[in-house]
Amino acid sequence: MEILKSKQKILVLITALIFVCNLCGWSVHGQVSIPAKFDGFVYENRRVLTDSILIEAFFDPVCPDSRDAWPPLKRVLEYYGPRLWLIVHPFALPYHDNAFVASRALHIVNKLNTSATYHLLELFFKYQEKFYNQQTHDMSRTSVVDHIVKFATKAVGNSSLSAVESGFNDRQTDLTTRVSFKYGCSRGVLGTPYFFVNGFSLPNPGSAIDYKGWRAIIDPLVGTKDQKREEPIHFFL
Secondary structure, X not given: OHHHHHHHHHHHHHHHHHHHHHHHHHHHHOOOOOOOOOOOEEXXXXXXXXXXXXXXXXXXXXXXXXXXXXXHHHHHHHHHHHHEEEEEEEOOOOOOOOHHHHHHHHHHHHHHOHHHHHHHHHHHHHOHHHHOOOOOOOOOHHHHHHHHHHHHHHHHOHHHHHHHHHHXXXXXXXXXXXXXXXXXXXXXXXXXXXXXXXXXXXOOOOOOOOHHHHHHHHHHHHHHHHHHHOOOOOOOO
16 A cells, blocks of 8 residues: 555656646747847837836727726826837737737838827727627628728828738738737736836736826826936035
8 A cells, every 4th residue: 555655656746747847848948039129119209318217008909998098198198298208018918809900900000100000009999899899799800800901001091001901911910919919928917008117017907097196106206306406516615
């Protein structure tokens, strides 16, 4: 009986060891290749200054909470001006059927004209209900892509229709959209909206932050730096 128990223990240990070895192998092979450029879309192509405050927002184009989070954030960006530097990372939630295609459209449009990217994002937010699961339930994948191609063309102009169509046939735009999702996962993003300020995640992920909430976050950062600049110079005789 004791011999049988010992053999069972050894078998369990061997099984556990094999699992750990396989897990390590999966981790190595599952690492994402480093992309050629940093993920995301820079708002208004603002330059990074030495005292810039970096906000990173992870948005799903067809997520209602992402939609509600954008107006107060945009208002804060206008209030503080170039002092704030925003990057939006598209993060396609798997339970939103059309999120990946919409996120891919953002990458395609950004490649064609960077100044049109946020215009398309706002169009997705404005007409978001057209791309909800229920509204497209009876549509084929091809029909959904065709619908989003025509929709995305509104942001860059009708003359770009063929270019947007070609973008969806380009394997690279598919990979770039996947990188965006994997990048979010590497940062611990679990839902949208999800915000980081100067690299630190904000509490209550998945919920929109109103204008007062953003002011409460940014004001102390700006005030501290301004206060250092305004300190009087003392001369000692």
